[in-house]
Amino acid sequence: PGDTIVNDFRVAAVQMNAGFGRNAENLGGHEGYITRAAEAGARLVVFPEQSISGHWAEPGFNKAAEAVPGGPSTQRLIQLCRQHGLYAGAGLAELSGGAVYNSYLLVGPDGFVGLQRKVHPSGDEYFYYRAGASFEVFDLPFCRLGVNICADTGYPESARVAALKGAEVLLCPHAARCGPAPENLQAERQRVRRRKDRAGKFGSVRAADNGLFLVDCNQVGVAGQVEVASGFTGTRDVVHAGGCLIFKPDGELLAESKTDRFEPEMVVADLRADDLARVRGRKCFSLTTRRPGAYGIIADPRW
Secondary structure (H helix, E strand, O other), rough: OOOOOOOEEEEEEEOOOOOOOOOOHHHHHHHHHHHHHHHHHOOOOEEEOOOOOOOOOOOOOOOOOOOOOOOOHHHEEEHHHHOOOOEEEEEEEEEEEEEEEEEEEEEEEOOOEEEEEOOOOHHHHOOOOOOOOOOOEEEEEEEEEEEOOOHHHHOOHHHHHHOOOOOOOEEEOOEOOOOOOOOOOHHHHHHHHHHHHHHHHHHHHHHHHHOEEEEEEEOOEEEEEOOOOOOOOOEEEEEEEEOOOEEEOHHHHHHHHOOOOOOOOOEEEEEEEEHHHHOOOOOOOOOOOOOHHOOOHHOOOOO
16 A cells, blocks of 8 residues: 555544535635634544535536636635645535536645545436546645545445555545435434444445545535426425544544534544554555455456
8 A cells, every 4th residue: 555654633524514506605614614623723624525516416507516726616725724724625516628527626735635536426416427537545744545425435446446545544525315304303313323324334344444544524404405306396305414423444433423413513533643553564454465366357347
């Protein structure tokens, strides 16, 4: 996986709502959390998938798409990071070459760091977003990180590729929908618990399999309404159940959101370089003892 560059640092993960196509309004929410994260001593703040443009897939969705890094949202985030002296990751609909990608950008005090496009569009995204083609890693002054966007986390190869490229921290931003709006408080709490349980299973295993820190966060609340499937009439709410979870390289849960409601929240945790070194220094650490020659079928498109 390459030389280790991670240092101890504090990370903040945010669960927040992002209204459809309300980029400027959603950025206002980012500003508040970036300020709070800086006050808490965080060097990196992680926002959910499509946290800027809102997560929707129906005709007209591309009106919220922006160029990266030249678009107004990226430039505003850079200003905020420069003002507060930290780094931020945020999601948006990226417009490039006439196509729209579900993308996640990283910026910092010195400007634009990089961009990850979602490789595995899910559900209705296939009809509107072009898929990304590779998993990238990005060097910050205190760590090397990769990004798996929502459905990408469902494929173990996604995290493994990032780890093999040297990622020590994996960001997993989500806009994971959870069905119609809950009818009562009990149903709402069940949705939150179900989402965190599912994310926890994936997050713990991906972290332990690859010996990296994993930061998972999700949109929360009713983001808007979309037309129901073809052949029917009316609209349906797009609802996200939230949940932030941060895992150590051995898969142990380090921190998580506390609310059991559809509420915004920020979670802060300290990532320790010793935890990474301890796992990656084991005699049977998976990235040093694996046998790629036995895995050829995984990358063979005939299967």
